[in-house]
Amino acid sequence: xxxxxxxxxxxxxxxxxxxxxxxxxxxxxIALACHREGAEFSLSNAxxxxxxxxxxxxxxxxxxxxxxxxxxxxxxxxxxMNSLKEEHGAIDFVLHAIGMSPNIRKNKKYTDIEYNWYNxxxxxxxxxxxxxxxxxxxxxxxNDGGSVIALSYIGAQxxxxxxxxxxxxxxxxxxxxxxxxxxxxxxxxxxxxVSQAPTKTSAGSGIKGFDGMYxxxxxxxxxxxxxxDECADYCxxxxxxxxxxxTMQNLYHDGGFVTAGISEEMIEGLAKLYADEE
Ligand SMILES: NC(=O)c1ccc[n+]([C@@H]2O[C@H](COP(=O)([O-])OP(=O)(O)OC[C@H]3O[C@@H](n4cnc5c(N)ncnc54)[C@H](O)[C@@H]3O)[C@@H](O)[C@H]2O)c1
Numbered sequence: 248x249x250x251x252x253x254x255x256x257x258x259x260x261x262x263x264x265x266x267x268x269x270x271x272x273x274x275x276x277i278a279l280a281c282h283r284e285g286a287e288f289s290l291s292n293a294x295x296x297x298x299x300x301x302x303x304x305x306x307x308x309x310x311x312x313x314x315x316x317x318x319x320x321x322x323x324x325x326x327x328m329n330s331l332k333e334e335h336g337a338i339d340f341v342l343h344a345i346g347m348s349p350n351i352r353k354n355k356k357y358t359d360i361e362y363n364w365y366n367x368x369x370x371x372x373x374x375x376x377x378x379x380x381x382x383x384x385x386x387x388x389x390n391d392g393g394s395v396i397a398l399s400y401i402g403a404q405x406x407x408x409x410x411x412x413x414x415x416x417x418x419x420x421x422x423x424x425x426x427x428x429x430x431x432x433x434x435x436x437x438x439x440x441v442s443q444a445p446t447k448t449s450a451g452s453g454i455k456g457f458d459g460m461y462x463x464x465x466x467x468x469x470x471x472x473x474x475x476d477e478c479a480d481y482c483x484x485x486x487x488x489x490x491x492x493x494t495m496q497n498l499y500h501d502g503g504f505v506t507a508g509i510s511e512e513m514i515e516g517l518a519k520l521y522a523d524e525e
């Protein structure tokens with residue numbers, strides 16, 4: 248975490264953070280930043296991810312409890328909301344930082360995917376946001392004026408071949424955020440996606456060709472790729488009361504990548520690379 252002091256931006260706020268696996272996880276960095284800003288929260292991850300025990304360290308550091316939950320199991324999600332009710336009464340923020348594609352893990356091409364795995368990709372990485380909001384709302388634990396963030400990637404808008412079915416999952420995730428956001432808006436609850444640049448995490452590095460995608464984005468973005476800690480600072484602002492009317496948006500956190508064309512450095516590099524062909 249950056250050694251900056253907090254601003255107390257989340258003082259008095261309670262929340263749930265999904266998806267911290269190890270120190271590199273974006274959710275891990277967000278948990279540290281939320282703690283720095285005075286928030287109280289619980290952590291959740293799939294039981295299988297908790298077996299390694301890495302999350303205990305984060306729980307200790309942030310004074311939080313861990314609740315196992317496999318988001319592909321609706322009953323499990325419903326049970327989690329009851330546990331959160333007992334733990335916090337109600338919550339003000341939700342971080343969805345969950346992504347998984349069996350097709351990517353097994354190196355399946357987009358044109359050769361296994362459909363049961365495709366369903367799992369969509370279920371775990373996107374539909375889970377719907378399930379979480381639905382069951383949180385049913386359990387009556389979402390405070391008015393709260394804020395929900397799901398982490399996305401520009402593969403929702405553009406084709407990144409190595410990201411295969413996760414491109415589709417992110418498009419669905421962003422759509423669910425918009426649609427749920429419209430339903431919760433009258434209660435002042437914001438729902439946004441933050442489209443983060445390639446970041447070196449366990450999920451990121453699991454993608455074949457990730458290094459190429461990382462370098463490509465880093466070279467084109469005028470500010471370069473933002474780190475997970477920088478993403479965490481941005482998410483703090485969205486959880487805070489300083490962004491109360493920002494909702495149903497896909498917000499790019501990518502150093503300017505999305506609107507950049509090509510950089511001078513890349514033009515020069517490519518000119519050298521393809522010199523023989525010109
Ligand atoms: N790393 C990147 O380059 C990048 C870029 C943009 C967006 N994102 C998104 O950020 C989010 C966090 O990913 P990360 O890069 O920090 O990697 P990560 O591997 O640290 O986090 C992914 C998390 O999803 C959890 N998960 C998987 N299946 C689950 C299930 N069934 N139930 C509950 N949790 C489950 C994993 O245990 C893990 O904690 C993901 O949505 C990812 O797509 C990542």
